[in-house]
Each structure stands twice: as structure tokens, then as C-alpha cells.
Amino acid sequence: METHFHQQLQKLRLKVLEMAAHSQTAIETAVRALQHRDADAARSVIAGDKLINTIECEIDELSFRLLALDQPMAVDLRIIVAIMRASMHLERVGDEAVNIAEAAMFLASRPPLPEMPSLNELSTHAVAMFRKAVVAFRESDAGLALELRVLDKRCNQLDVQVLRELMDYMSRESPAVERSVHTILVSRSLERVGDLSTNVGETVMFIVEGLNIKHNFQINSGGACG
Template sequence: MEQRAHFTQKLEELKLMVLRMAALAESAVHKATKAYLEGDADLAEEVIKGDTAINDLEDEIDKFNLELLALDQPMAVDLRTIVGTMRITVNLERLGDEAVNLSHRAMFLSSRPPLPFNPKMEKLADTAKGMLADSLKAFVDNDVRLAEQVCRTDDKADELTVQLLKEFINDMVTESRIVERGVHAIIGARHLERVGDLATNIAETVGFIVEGDSMKHNCRG
């Protein structure tokens, strides 16, 4: 009984570590998005410098997980929790990378005349950030229904990205002077889409942890 209580405490510690990493990754995405939309080079630089903390936490969580697997030999939902958090931390690290990539686009665009405002870019950013927030809430609450909702929203993010791509290409054909900035804007939109993809990965992992089923092929509407 005492051993079980000790293991349960270890799992709680693990979840708290993942949530700390999630908070850092989500903050990086929010800052990078703001820097990109508003042309804030200083904020973009802050995101780039802060990525080391996310990477360090990933290493710490990986070590913690491996120790749990080696020492406690968990089964059933406990094993899924450990494997699932390993998957989630990989996606959180990649979210940090996407925030850094978006920040590099922000720094470039901030040094050039601004492109015409496109409301679809803000809509894509809001969609991606909303998906990330919901996927993390689903993880905290073990909420499979919310995780499924995140998966379905991914189609919306993909559609917005395609629309933006078409519009930027049309603009570049019409006005050759914006080609370089347009290319960076397209890449930025792709980074935002990737945030949605990674949030979807986290949501799918919630389904695996809670129910033991893969949501990859059946959660999208």
C-alpha cells in the first residue's frame, strides 16, 4: 500500500513537471504570435532566448520518466500515463521550436515595411492558440471530449492556412516588391498551422492516456 502511494505521488510530480513545461511552451507561442502580428523584435528575441528553459525541462522529464519505468514497472493506465507524457513533452518541445521559428519571421518582418493587414492571419493565430489551450486543459482534466474537439478544429486551421497561402501568392503576383516579405509571411502562417498540428497531437495523446485508444484516425470530424 505504501509503495502504491509513493508511486501515485511520483505520477503527480510528473504531471506537475509536464504542466510547468506546458506553461513555458504556451507562453512562448503567445509571445511569438504577438511579436509576429505586431512586428515586435524585442519580444521575438525574448522568445528565442527562453527556448533553452523548455529544452532543459524536456530533458528533466525524460530522465524522470525513464526512472519510473525502470524502478516501478507500471502497468495499465499508469504505463499509458508515463508513455503519454513522454509523447506530450516531445510535442511541447516542438511547440517551443515553432515559437522560435515564428519569432525569426517576426524579427525579419519587423525590419521591413508592414504588409497589408490580413484578418485571416489573426484568425489563424487565435485558432491555433485556442487549440493549444484546449489540448492542455484536456490533459489536466482527462477530458477526452474536449480532446476530440481539438482534433476536429485542426481542419479549420488547415483551411485558413490554405486561404492565406492563396491570398499571399495573389498579392505577390500583383506586387513584386512584396515577394520577399510575402514569403516570410507564408512561412509564418505555416508555423501557426504547426502549432495547431502539435496541439492536435497532444489531444490525441489524452485519448490514449484516458481510454487506451488511438484517436489519430477517428477523432477528426
């Protein structure tokens, strides 16, 4: 028979998935607003961030209550700690979506920069990574969680590529400096979404395997970090 504690733990997990869904909508909408120069979509992302913050507070409150009243041990304690970590990363994805949306509003009111395939690829890659992170958390999929560590390298490469391209463009087109700087900040936010997706994957590994892989990528066949 399921105890009250485990009912509350399931409620906590569902709250995190609710938050993940809102954060995913935010980053997808922010990228779409950027690509389509849609200021209204950008404004909806900014307005929706309050809900993500509210859910994070609810998760924290429920987590602290479970820790204080039930004093969980072993696996249950590990799950609560990991959920609190995941919640923090999900909230930050929402923040990065707001940053992108604000830049999208600025850029939508000004002449467009030349097409940037590297930025488009970074946008697609970062959003795909976050979707994978959400699936990994929902399904407790350690294999998918580990994939995120590899995928994040491409985000980093693309961020550097965008920076180089825009630095070169600014050196030739000084009137485009302000727009280019905003676009560089968008690229940096997308790179952070990749990092945060990887962090969510790390919490999945902590829940499923009891492993802290934050500072060590290699895992040997015995299940230990190496």
C-alpha cells in the same frame, strides 16, 4: 497511502504542466510580437526556448527512470507513455514559436504587408487550440480533447487561404516576395501548432480512455475506434 511511484508520477505530470505553461507563453508572445512588430518580444521567445528544452530533458529522464526501476503495468504504463508523447508535442510548439519569433524579427525591420484577416484569424485560432489542449491535459477532459480534431480543420483551411492570398499578392508585388515568404512560413508554423494541439488531445484520449485515435477519428458508442 500514496506510494513513492505514484508520487513520482505526479511529479512527472506537474513537470509536463510546467512545460505546457512555458510553451503557451512562447506561442502567445510570438504571435503578439508578429502582430505588433515587436522585436524585443520576439527575442524573448527565442531566449526562452532553452528552458522548454531543459524541462523536456527532465521529463524524459524521470520517465525512463520510472520505466526502468518500477516497471509499471497497465494504466500506469499508459500514462507514462502518453506523458512522453505529450512532452514531445509541447517542445515542438516551443520550436514553432521560435520560428514565428524569428520571422517576426525579420518582418519588424521591413515595411509591413497589407492587413491579412485570414492570418489574424489563424493566429487566434491556433493559440486558442493550444490553450484548449493544455486544459484538456490538465483536467483529463476527453470531450475537450476530441473537440481539437474538429477545430484543426479550420486551421488547415486558414493556412491554405493565407498561402493563396500571398501567392496572389507576390504575383502583383514582386518587391514583397521575401516578406511574403516569411509570412507563409509563419502561417505554416501556426498550422503546425494546431496539429500539435490535436496531438496533445490524442494523448489525453490515450490516458483517459486507452484509445489510440491518431489515425481514426470516429469513436462509436461502445468506446472503440470505428
